[in-house]
Amino acid sequence: MPGTVPTFTTMATATRTPTPAPPDAGPRPRRGPLRTLWGSTIGKKAVMAVSGLIMLAYLLVHMFANLKVFFGPEEMNGYAHWLRTLGEPLLRHEWFLWIARFVLLAAVVLHGVSAYQLSRRDIAARPVGYRHRRRGGSYATRTMRWGGVIIALFVVWHVLDLTTGTVNPRGQAGHPYENIVAGFRTWYANVIYIVAMLAVGLHIRHGFWSAAQTLGVTRPGAVRLLRGGATALALVITAGFLSVPLGVMTGVVD
């Protein structure tokens, strides 16, 4: 019969269960991309990924430059001097160095603050633990937080040791080769350095691959390559850095 067909509105009303409106109903406030990213767990992880990759790129260059120690004092000290003149005459003396230091400091601060805030959140998300404890994840994965703290403390020591020379037994400005050799003749410098470099290796092993996942690498071939790449990168960087104290200890570098 025309005109007697019930409308969808009346049907819907009849079957609808009244539910209280959620307290935060209504359009979401629109925020800028940076505030959206910094305010979310995924965005903060992306900040950690990018800052981590910047530091990793620096570490790779730093490690290769360290190998100059095997070619004698002129090579090493000459390279250190060249770093100060890099970019001249466009940049003034040491400007490049200070720009690099500023970028690295920003990366360290962003990486650390994100890690601290995310860790606080992660720990709060499991207020009651399981009685039946079971270890999960790889050793590299489990040691990311404390490993990061060890590396941060080492960076402070390292700057005091070989940048300012404060805690270096020789600490002569402009003579990095001699300072390195003098430092690694002490037992404590070797212990601190070796522990820190192992922590760096483990951190890279999980961090590099994680950064790729956080930034959205999904192609199976690429993921496999990056997983292997993370292990290779961790081994090369750790071995490269450790070769210097080993060189001094064995007398190859004198």
Added chain:
Amino acid sequence: MNLTLRIWRQADASADGEMRTYQVSGISPDMSFLEMLDTLNETLTERGEEPVAFDHDCREGICGACGMVINGRAHGPERTTTCQLHMRHFSDGDTIDVEPWRAAAFPVVRDLVVDRGAFDRVIGAGGYITAPTGSAPEAHATAVPKPAADTAFSHAECIGCGACVAACPNGSAMLFTSAKVNHLNVLPQGAPERESRVLGMVEQMDAESFGGCTLTGECATACPKGIPLSSIAAMNREYLRAATRKRGA
């Protein structure tokens, strides 16, 4: 089979809970884990004690209602739901620890029952498409490429049981949210809300006090439906794309 069970007992959300020990006997290896708990509950009821409360519905591994942490593993030693876990995977004389999902976002209601309403609110923040409902649409009206259909289907397998959150050391819901986001974001039907979906669901996920992802892989190992860890990377990509995109009117 005779077993010793250590089960988390908690009268209600505000009560203090504890692990209590029970003995069960006459368990057949063909029983499911839930049938074993049914046997225990019959004995408890006969003795005039309060039976152990646990969630369950279909008992076919498809609804996602059941779930408990068995010997420290979500859904127990096999990659399946608790209802599809059979007692043949245990040995006579075993001691089995049974605990509820543990996460700030999943408060314990009673014994092994937790409130997973947080998942519903994450879904409510974008896990749907806005299409007129009513009669089924013409099947060929929207062409879906086969790879997209397969990807969507494999993510749609998520039953929302919460094992990923229970297994994650950070109590993170990234695997669940990513399965739901990817399911709809790869389909043409989900395209109109591609950005608002991932932004809204991640915002709600963070608001529910789930932890963040540290890529330990525990979630994907525990998932009874085999949602892969790469699902999280795919959602990260969707999120970063949506967050950095100039949003139109």
